[in-house]
Amino acid sequence: MIPSAPPASDVLLNGSWERSARSLNTAALLGLLGIGILYFNAQSILALIAVFVTQFTVEPPDLSGGYLERFLENIRHLANPLRTAVVVSQYVFMLLPALLLVRYWHSTDIRRYIRLARAPIAEILLALLATLMIIPSANFIADELVRQLGVPRTIMEINAEIFTSRSLGEFLWLVFVVCITPALCEEIFFRGFVQRTFERTVGWKSVVLVGVIFGLFHFSPLGLIPLSILGMLFGYFFYRSKSLLPPMLAHFANNVLAVYFLYKPEEGAGMAMESIPLWLVGVTLPVGIAMLYLYERLTGRKIENS
């Protein structure tokens, strides 16, 4: 049973960093960079191993067509090994080190420190709905950048291939890889550890700071703005609700939507990769902002108490 969110003063701060005279900002930044280095390097090595093993154990696809088509075929062939590398690295090289750092630097009461606590159902629902309303605007920005740069459709298909499923089994596997795993690992790392630690010195500014860092950490120049917006949104839910559940579920909802749109049980089925129309942004964005205002009102008491 998950406990309800405790007041900030209730968390036992008995870690080594807390007992030293060091800065909390250093802890957050050093943890962020240290885990970042570990995660990306380990992921690259795992991906290389996965690709290497696949090349020697699985029969290669029959490559035909042009340069990009052959590239797409190759990516399809390597998608599952790459997904496995992502899952392993998220749990072993992001989640585990983040929990260890919290345990040794900040508090033995990890759950309370990272705010793995219950949140009222209204807050969770509102966070989910607000996210669903903001997603079209964030994606519209990404689409616009893609359009301005003239990125070819095949390149977008290659990018989307890792999130594309062609059977129910693959769809469920992708839900685990792309939706559950990042919602758990990235939220505990970015919100539970990094934002939580920054929040203790810079308050609400940690929402913006970690949101931008979240965008930068994906190393995707075209996705920087939408990812930063989503990062700030998840950070805002974490900051206001004092619980990790709303951002986790919002993150899950965002990713599951992407996986659902790319579910193609039959050849040619699934949602077409079309740009977000401006009218959809015009409709959803004001509703999303209104929901964020409601969220602000709903969580006001928690902020006053903290």
Place this chain on the structure above:
Amino acid sequence: MTITPMSLGDLFDRWFKLIGKTWLRNLILAAIIMGPATLILAMCMDVGFGQIAGLADFDASDSDSGFNPALVEFLAWFLLGLTLFFLGTVGAMVAVTMVGCAEMSGKPLSWQEALQSAFAMPFLRIIAQYLLLGIGFVLLAGIPYALIAGGIAAESVGLGLFGGLLLFVMIPAILYLSINFAFLVPAVTWENESVIGAFRRSWELVRGNWWRTFGILILMNLVVSFAVSIVMTPFSIIILWDFFLNYFEMLGSLGGGEPDSAFAREMIASYGFAFGIVNALSSIAQVIVAPLYLVVMYFDLRARKGEFHQSAEPAPAPIR
């Protein structure tokens, strides 16, 4: 100000705090010193990549010597740009080290003061030291290569093998010396050591702490490289916008076929200036923070040698 030996956590903490206190001054210094060199380097790269893109059209039979004069011209410009950029980087490093050392000693230095002092004697001494180091390392690495080449030329297996073995010895030797001479810049800028005196001083500081210094330097280098690569991601897309436009246009024109070399040439030609700017900006970002970890480690090593007065009373715990 009392400086005591620091643990790994303390070193990072001091380093990050030092960055926080000095980043604006260091940014101004780096921009002033490295800015002009950056532009020159970018222009040289622009000319250079244009020449490289045109190489495919060059017919050596048309030239008497077989040399492409444009390529020679590019190399000259490229070397000039690189030399100016190197001098700018050294100047900025000296100035940032001065600001860092002054801050660590509790006597902050303004960027104007650092700028004035950096281009006096310290700058020339550091250049002389880098030249000496460069010559030394080239000799150390060059001897085994020369032996290998000699072995091949003389068809002597023994000589070639000896050269190969020597190469395996020289690589750790170069690494060993690099760590021992890692603190040349603080020794010159803060203790006003002579060229040779700074070599001796840095060696003396590292003695007994080689492995520790080696490990921490690797960690701090990793942190700087990773942080700079993250920060540079958005800048790269903005600065390399034209390049990416060409790149995607090339990919879009493929249809079902193979890449067209004409598009590739156009892409390479559009790469130079932006590539020079991106590289220079990431160098500036590194110069703002990297010399500071050497400063913190320099003070830590000095504290380990008992060079600072150490209070018998433990420092009071800070109040939060």
